[in-house]
Amino acid sequence: MATSDQTAMGTSDKTPATEIGHTPEKAPWPLWEVFVRSSRGLSHVHAGSLHAPDADMAVRNARDLYTRRNEGVSLWVVPASSIVASDPDAKGEFFESPKGKDYRHATYYKKSEGVKHL
Amino acid sequence: MATQTQSPRDTQLQPVPSAEDEAGQAYFDKIIAEDSRIEPADWMPAGYRKTLTRQISQHAHSEIIGMQPEANFITRAPSLKRKAILMAKVQDEAGHGLYLYSAAETLGTPRDELFDQLLSGKAKYSSIFNYPALTWADMGAIGWLVDGAAIVNQVPLCRASYGPYGRAMVRVCKEESFHQRQGFEILLELASGTPAQKQMAQDAVNRFYAPALMMFGPNDDESPNSQQSMRWNIKRFSNDELRQRFVGMIQEQVKVLGLTLPDDKIRFNEETGKWEYGELDWNEFYEVLKGRGPCNAQRMERRREAHENGAWVREAAAAYAAKKAQKAQVA
Ligand SMILES: [Fe+2]
Ligand SMILES: [Fe+2]
Ligand SMILES: [Fe+2]
Secondary structure (H helix, E strand, C coil), rough: CCCCCCCCCHHHHHHHHCCCCCCCCCCCCCCEEEEEEECCCEEEEEEEEEECHHHHHHHHHEEEEEEEECCEEEEEEEEEHHCCCHHHHCHHHCCCCCCCHHHHHHHHHHCCCCCCCC | CCCCCCCHHHHHHCCCCHHHHHHHHHHHHHHHHHCCCCCCCCCCCCHHHHHHHHHHHHHHHHHHHHHHHHHHCCCHHHHHHHHHHHHHHCCCHHHHHHHHHHHHHHHCCCHHHHHHHHHCCCCCCCHHHHCCCCHHHHHHHHHHHHHHHHHHHCCCHHHHHHHHHHHHHHHHHHHHHHHHHHHHHHHHHHEEEEEEHHHHHHHHHHHHHHHHCCCCCCCHHHHHHHHHHHHHCCCCCCHHHHHHHHHHHHHHHHHCCCCCCCCCEEECCCCCCCEEECCCCHHHHHHHHHHHHCCCHHHHHHHHHHHHHHHHHHHHHHHHHHHHHHHHHHC
């Protein structure tokens, strides 16, 4: 199930990726998720979403909507329906395995406390 | 065996919740109790979804309708600088509307349906935008008082329990402070100009003061839904609390302008630690809300006109996208 902000509820089934570019005039424009790189050296971060008829317009609209104040040096737009997410109903279980594995963290190792540069 | 008597009517009114709903409710309650955030894919009570859909979409409609009073003055801005500033502000309001529509959509109502609700008059928007903007000074009063009241209302909403709403509000709030400052500056310039200019500024403040105070909504005892919204961590402060806070801020700021607020009842109550103000005309508020304000018809007509006039652009964009996609397939 696709589950970014927008696709979680209802709207995604109305705009499957295959429809992009084939939108009949009356059909709603597909939904795009927008990611903004705020400066060189940083990752693209999810900023929000928008509707646009195609990828080019999505990029232009994303510029106008999410970078009016130099918030970004690069944009990604992704069809919301293309995002694959972990099962929202799985809640805790899916992420359970790292729990109880404190030894994966440096703070687990107490005996070396006070030793310099370690 | 069963000693409890239950009328069939009772069972009808309270259907036994499914195990899934019960687990969902328990998880939801836990998240709210922890003051954590609900995200779109989470189970949520139907009332929570409905309340948020209404609140967020009404907020979005308000941003969109709210473009009109100021957009009407773009051609009449007194300088190129002021024209550029006003255009940037109006563009921001369009952006606010879009952030909020996106957030509302995550609750399951498609955007077209939200638009229809506005265009058909089914949905409400903030009553403040049904007052006319008469002079250039009104651009100042709107920025200072209307955006100012919006900020006081919206800052706590950044912590609303529904994730997408809170995130949209963070973005909005970052942009609003420019709106308020540019308005304050317009008033400050007029207030330090000729006596006629100062009078124009005072007149604008006089007209927008009470409607701005009413933006926080009815008094607490007239606002039954507020309680539930506060239990759900959507709302963090009551209407009256926010209004009092706002009065405290502007009564100080107005001194810098060298103007006055049209309310001789404003005073700080040492005992309660709260700001007090004169009686507001709630009849007027409900009249405007019901569509009988000075500009309701005009605002709705303009919105519908803009939507219809934009139809060919939407159709052309869709047709172009379809044609390009076809070409790409052939190639
Ligand atoms: Fe706004
Ligand atoms: Fe606003
Ligand atoms: Fe604003």
